[in-house]
Amino acid sequence: MKKKWKDMEQTLRAAESAEPPAGQKERILARAAALPQDTAAAPAASSRRRRTAYWKLASAFAVFAVILSASVAHFGGKAMTNEADISLTDRTSGELYATYADTTGGLPLATGAVDYTKAEACESYACDAPSEKDAMGMDGAAAEGGAPVGLPAQNQQLAAGLLTAGEWCDNDDFAFFQSVLNHNDWYPYQEVYSLSIHDRLAVTVSDGQGAPVQNAAVTLNDAQGSALYSAVTDHAGRAYLFALSEEAAQAAVSVAVSGPDGASVTESVPDGADSLAVTLGSAGSKPQILDLMFVIDSTGSMSDELYYLQNELNDVIQTVAADHPEMQIRLSVNFYRDEGDAYVVLPFDFTDDIAAGLKALAAQFADGGGDYPEAVDSALANALNGHDWSDGSVKLLYLVLDAPPHSEDEAVVSRIGELIPAFAAEGIRVIPVASSGVDTETEFFLRNLAALTGGTYTFLTNDSGIGGDHLEPTIGEYAVRPLNELLIEITNRYCG
Structure with a gap:
């Protein structure tokens, strides 16, 4: 033998x-x-x-x-x-x-x-x-860092564009998202995660000439002026404010907006309104910094796609940097596994040394894990609190994973419930990349995470023939595209 x-x-x-x-x-x-x-x-x-x-x-x-x-x-x-x-x-x-x-x-x-x-x-x-x-x-990973049998070794060069993916933004069709959330297959997870979206207000902020105001702070307040939910406008001047309880939905009375140049205004929320247009005196300056973070599940179950993903993300990072010479690109790559593994979170600081960031990206391999859920909450907590995000920047967090957090643990669920609105308030848009092995619970979690932070949901598909089976998401029609092209387009979109 x-x-x-x-x-x-x-x-x-x-x-x-x-x-x-x-x-x-x-x-x-x-x-x-x-x-x-x-x-x-x-x-x-x-x-x-x-x-x-x-x-x-x-x-x-x-x-x-x-x-x-x-x-x-x-x-x-x-x-x-x-x-x-x-x-x-x-x-x-x-x-x-x-x-x-x-x-x-x-x-x-x-x-x-x-x-x-x-x-x-x-x-x-x-x-x-x-x-x-x-x-x-x-989970099929080669022991202690060797390349999984039947997959390319990590010294083998692969072209980008092999993995295929789709995108679905639930904030673009929120009524459909609400119907999915209340479906019999999804509804129980609202209780599992103590996460229920009762209402949403879509706010659009523009200047006197109708130009979108990017990076404006937007807050939904009650009658006493206490904040119920906060967000930051994107490239199109949009921010989404959510009521995560029936009490919050009934208490919301006003929206306070503060532009990047200091201009501010407060508007009342009409009864029954699901959208609100706000005008500021000026649009302020366009963001000059892109904080680009990748948080990647590196447990054994990711072994079927991790190396391909590393090649795709390498191409995404280099292309985005070339597409935006006018912006300072700050890159952070981070990896996580689970409790009891060699590490729970392996994070790297933001850096404008793209080559160094790419080295850190290429060095990781899939190993560890054991049960299905992983330490997603620890990775997200580190992403939010363990890094120096820039003021006034475009903030994007790509979360690459194939399993949910430990939702059986009440402490984990509580932690996630605190992290999601905190990401939204900081203007950090979470963009999941759902890989092979994702189930309905994971899709529920990731789509809520994306919607509540103003991000968008992306997912790998079976079209490439690479990796294990990929869950067909509960969405409408979508286009299948090479993953690298899709993530480049999304990143450039948010940069404006």
């Missing part, structure tokens, strides 16, 4: 390092580039089926090319070089420390990582290759 494992390991490594036959890679990329990118003009169901077939055909061509090349190289007697044997698991502690050490251009660990030192991080990454006994870890 050991010999068989060794032979299989060498064959897989040969496949990772081998080049496809001449011209094959270009033909595959050409086929992929020719795939339709917009389903809006065709019926969604048939369009989605065609796209699934195209993606799977392209994926099949790619897999065939790599396997054929590996077979020629391996069975044709080609000697494997030392370079071909190098993989993520062969890196030394010194090499990994260089990724994080401040003196070599890496990123310092952020607030909240006190229980996970740099030395421990290096030790976690510098592991031996998996043995026959422990080759597979929790």
Whole structure:
């Protein structure tokens, strides 16, 4: 058995390092580039089926090319070089420390990582290759950081645009969202999370010329002037104020708006109103900073897609930075697992050194976990309170995950109930990226999180043929797009 494992390991490594036959890679990329990118003009169901077939055909061509090349190289007697044997698991502690050490251009660990030192991080990454006994870890992840069997090793370069995704913004069709929330399949989760949206007021803030006012603070108040809910206007001058109880819905009487230049106004809320237009004297200055944060589930169940996601997010970050030379881009990448794992939250400070941020992104691997829920609440608490968000910036938080928080724990539920309105008040828009394995409870949680913070819901789809099965969300028609293109478009949209 050991010999068989060794032979299989060498064959897989040969496949990772081998080049496809001449011209094959270009033909595959050409086929992929020719795939339709917009389903809006065709019926969604048939369009989605065609796209699934195209993606799977392209994926099949790619897999065939790599396997054929590996077979020629391996069975044709080609000697494997030392370079071909190098993989993520062969890196030394010194090499990994260089990724994080401040003196070599890496990123310092952020607030909240006190229980996970740099030395421990290096030790976690510098592991031996998996043995026959422990080759597979929790939820299909390779033990102690090795690449999951059947997936690309982390030293194998992949093109971005392989994962497919869709988007749905519940604030754009709030009546539909309310009907979903009250459906029999969803309604029980309102009690589970002590989270119930009783009413919503959509506020639009503009200047005297009708231009949207971005980054205006908007607060829903009761008759005594006490705040019931607060939010910050987006690129279109919109902010969404929610009543999370029947008492709050009945008590709301006014909206106070304060612009980025200090101008302020208070408007009464008409009875039964679900929207309100407010005019300020001036729009103020446009934000010059983008605070871009990624919070990523790195437990074992993410092993089927994590490396692909790292490649996609790498492309998103670099493209957004290139698209906005006029803005200062501050990047923070953070990872989380669960209680009892090597770390619960592994955060990195905001930095304008994009290259250092990308190194931190690429260094992580999937491991740990155990039960289905994960420490989502700890990750969100660190994201809000453990980082130095800029004043007057565009604030986006992409939450990449495949499992819900520990909703069976009342303390966790209470914590989440405090975090969500706090994100909204700070103008931090949470944009979930739902991965394979997400269930109805997780969808409920993520869509509420996105709506209540002024974000939007995104989700991976089966069209790419990558990873496990993806839950079809309870939404209307949507377009299937490459994930990287979708996240770039969303980020640019919020930047204005």
